[in-house]
Amino acid sequence: MPVLDLSIDEVLTTTRxxxxxxxxxxxxxxxxxxxxxxxxxxxxxxxxxQHWHFIVVTDPAKREALxxxxxKSAHSPGGQEDILKQMIATAANEQEAAALAKKMESPRYLTAHLHEVPxxxxxxxxxxxxxxxxxxxASHWGGIWPAAWSFMLAARSRGLGTVLTTLHLDFEREAAEILGIPYDQVTQAGLIPVAYTLGTDFKPAARKPLESVLHWDRW
Ligand SMILES: Cc1cc2nc3c(=O)[nH]c(=O)nc-3n(C[C@H](O)[C@H](O)[C@H](O)COP(=O)(O)O)c2cc1C
Known part of the structure; x- marks a missing residue:
C-alpha cells in the first residue's frame, strides 16, 4: 500500500x-x-x-559485480567521465563549467556507491x-519502459527512490553472465537502483517549456 499521501499528479511530477x-x-x-x-x-x-522480465538483485556479491x-562503463572511453570532461572543456565560461561539474556530482555519486544500494x-x-x-x-523497447516507469512510480508512492540507468549496457554481456541472463535471447533495458529515500519531499524539475516542444497538427 502507498505510504505517502501524494496525488497521482504529485507522484507523476515528483518521481525524480x-x-x-x-x-x-x-x-x-x-x-x-x-x-x-x-x-x-x-x-x-x-x-x-508481456515479454518483460525483472531481475531483482539483493545479493551483495552480485550487486558489487554489477x-x-x-x-567500468562510466570510466571507459566515451563514458560518463569523458562526457563530463568534454562538456566542461567546451563550456562557454568558468561559471558554466562549474555548474556542469555540480550537475554531474549526482551521477558520479551513484557510480561510486551503486554497490551499496540495497x-x-x-x-x-x-x-x-x-x-x-x-x-x-519501437515495440521492443516499448514492451518494457512503461512497466519499468510504473514500477518507479509505485516505488515513489511507497517512499522508495529510484533512478533509471542504462550506463552498464556498454557491457551488457558481462552483466548477463553475472545474472545468468541468456544474452542471445533476452535484452537488458537498464538497471534501476532502489532504496528508501532520505526525506520524502521531492519537487517538480525544471524542463524545457511546453511551447518549445509542442507541435499541434503539424511540426
Ligand atoms: C533512458 C534513460 C537513461 C538514463 N541513464 C542514466 C544512467 O545511466 N545513469 C544515471 O545516473 N542516470 C541516468 N538517467 C537518469 C537521467 O539522468 C535523469 O532522468 C536526469 O538526470 C533528470 O533527472 P530527473 O528525472 O530527476 O529530472 C537516465 C534516464 C533515462 C530516461
Missing part, C-alpha cells in the same frame, strides 16, 4: 532521478518490491505479449533489438 538521497543503510522489504512489480505488470505491452560493470532491478525484454526494423525496435 534519486541518487544522493538514496538511504544506503535501510533495508528494503522484499514484499514492497513485489507490490511495486505487481503494479508494473498492469502496464501496456505490444499485443499484451556495480563494477557500471563503474536493491538493483534489471528490467529485461525477450528478444534482441540489434537487427530489428524501426517498428520492431
Amino acid at each position: 532521478a534519486v541518487r544522493k538521497r538514496l538511504d544506503l543503510t535501510r533495508p528494503v522489504e522484499p514484499e514492497v518490491i513485489r507490490e511495486c512489480l505487481e503494479i508494473a505488470l498492469q502496464a501496456p505491452s505490444p499485443g499484451s505479449m 556495480a563494477a560493470v557500471y563503474r 536493491v538493483l532491478i534489471v528490467p529485461c525484454i525477450e528478444g534482441r533489438v540489434e537487427k530489428f526494423t524501426a517498428v520492431e525496435q
